[in-house]
Amino acid sequence: MFTAASQTIVVTPILPIIGEALGVGVGKLGLLVSAYSWVLAAAALVMGPISDRVGRRRVLLIGSGALAAALALHGLADTFGSLLTVRVLAGAGGGMLSGAAVSYCGDYFPYERRGWATGWVMSGVPFGLVLGIPIGRALAVGVGFRTPFVAFAGVMVIAFVLILTVVPQPDVRLSDERPTVAGALRQYRALLARRDTAVAVATYFLMYLGLGLLIVYLPQWLTTRFPLDVAVFGRPLAVFGLPLDFIATLFLVGGAASVAIGPRAGTLSDSVGRKPLILASCLGLAVVTAALTFVVAERWTAYPVYVAIMGLFAMRAAPLQALLTALVPGRQRGAFLSLTIAVGQIGTGLGATAAGALYADAGYRATTLVSAAVTLAMAALVWRALPEPTEQAA
Numbered sequence: 075m076f077t078a079a080s081q082t083i084v085v086t087p088i089l090p091i092i093g094e095a096l097g098v099g100v101g102k103l104g105l106l107v108s109a110y111s112w113v114l115a116a117a118a119l120v121m122g123p124i125s126d127r128v129g130r131r132r133v134l135l136i137g138s139g140a141l142a143a144a145l146a147l148h149g150l151a152d153t154f155g156s157l158l159t160v161r162v163l164a165g166a167g168g169g170m171l172s173g174a175a176v177s178y179c180g181d182y183f184p185y186e187r188r189g190w191a192t193g194w195v196m197s198g199v200p201f202g203l204v205l206g207i208p209i210g211r212a213l214a215v216g217v218g219f220r221t222p223f224v225a226f227a228g229v230m231v232i233a234f235v236l237i238l239t240v241v242p243q244p245d246v247r248l249s250d251e252r253p254t255v256a257g258a259l260r261q262y263r264a265l266l267a268r269r270d271t272a273v274a275v276a277t278y279f280l281m282y283l284g285l286g287l288l289i290v291y292l293p294q295w296l297t298t299r300f301p302l303d304v305a306v307f308g309r310p311l312a313v314f315g316l317p318l319d320f321i322a323t324l325f326l327v328g329g330a331a332s333v334a335i336g337p338r339a340g341t342l343s344d345s346v347g348r349k350p351l352i353l354a355s356c357l358g359l360a361v362v363t364a365a366l367t368f369v370v371a372e373r374w375t376a377y378p379v380y381v382a383i384m385g386l387f388a389m390r391a392a393p394l395q396a397l398l399t400a401l402v403p404g405r406q407r408g409a410f411l412s413l414t415i416a417v418g419q420i421g422t423g424l425g426a427t428a429a430g431a432l433y434a435d436a437g438y439r440a441t442t443l444v445s446a447a448v449t450l451a452m453a454a455l456v457w458r459a460l461p462e463p464t465e466q467a468a
Contacts, residue, residue: 075198117169122412137170180399193340286425
């Protein structure tokens with residue numbers, strides 16, 4: 075998850091560097107995020123029913139190998155078109171992994187421990203912010219924008235070896251239906267026809283639509299607002315002798331907040347319920363998002379605001395994913411969670427596309443206000459329509 079799920083985010087803080095190196099305009103750069111999201115969504119939809127038939131472990135092995143190869147190919151990208159192509163290939167590998175990783179938690183852990191498990195597994199994403207994003211930004215600034223992706227390929231190779239040697243296949247009943255396009259469509263249609271699963275899918279879409287609107291152009295706005303890239307409080311920092319600038323340190327402290335809060339929020343949701351934490355985080359995130367452009371008047375003020383954003387996002391992600399694992403039986407879990415993740419990635423892609431248009435026409439403040447409105451809409455949907463499964467029902 076450190077590599078796979080953070081691939082949508084890793085490109086965001088180096089978009090200005092890519093644009094300068096390849097001579098690409100600001101509005102066009104969002105395609106690197108949205109294209110990855112679209113393909114990840116398609117791959118997740120294809121692999122979800124397959125994982126229900128062949129097991130999560132096999133899909134994790136195939137996906138990690140494919141993503142390692144795709145990331146290695148980033149080292150050959152010397153035009154915007156070739157970079158977009160390898161991002162599409164990486165999206166396919168990421169789509170194989172994302173649904174299978176969360177489904178694995180649902181297969182392997184009992185419901186009363188599932189918030190704890192998903193909290194730790196999904197902490198791979200904020201670990202990417204703490205380590206991967208700052209180091210990736212430093213590599214992009216000091217060596218070139220291709221270097222971070224090649225470095226992630228090496229990490230993915232390690233993940234492949236660990237899955238091969240350590241991760242067992244959970245002892246769950248697998249689907250006996252042969253995966254076909256028609257069968258998958260019937261399964262997805264049946265899931266969307268149920269009220270509880272349809273609401274869960276819509277909730278996941280709104281969560282990532284708001285995130286795409288908020289995050290994709292945040293580094294661009296900060297770079298424009300504070301053009302002199304210096305480290306925290308003016309003190310230069312470095313990672314392995316490479317410069318660690320303002321954007322990198324911002325992602326570092328925000329990721330640290332996510333790492334600290336995500337597993338704890340998941341564990342807390344095992345005892346107090348999933349929905350209270352999801353609702354509280356949505357309301358808090360809407361307020362912080364709407365206030366962002368008004369509050370960040372100096373460089374240092376970006377740090378507490380971004381810490382709040384990442385902490386609140388982590389506070390709802392792990393409980394929501396734990397809740398989703400209990401809505402369907404194990405033989406449908408891969409398809410259902412892949413559907414939610416695919417729709418979430420579509421939300422990210424739409425958010426990135428809309429953010430590019432809003433940023434170019436109305437500025438980043440309009441983008442943040444729309445993101446806050448989407449977050450409030452998610453809170454209303456969760457409050458009115460999303461069920462809270464019991465341990466017995468799960």
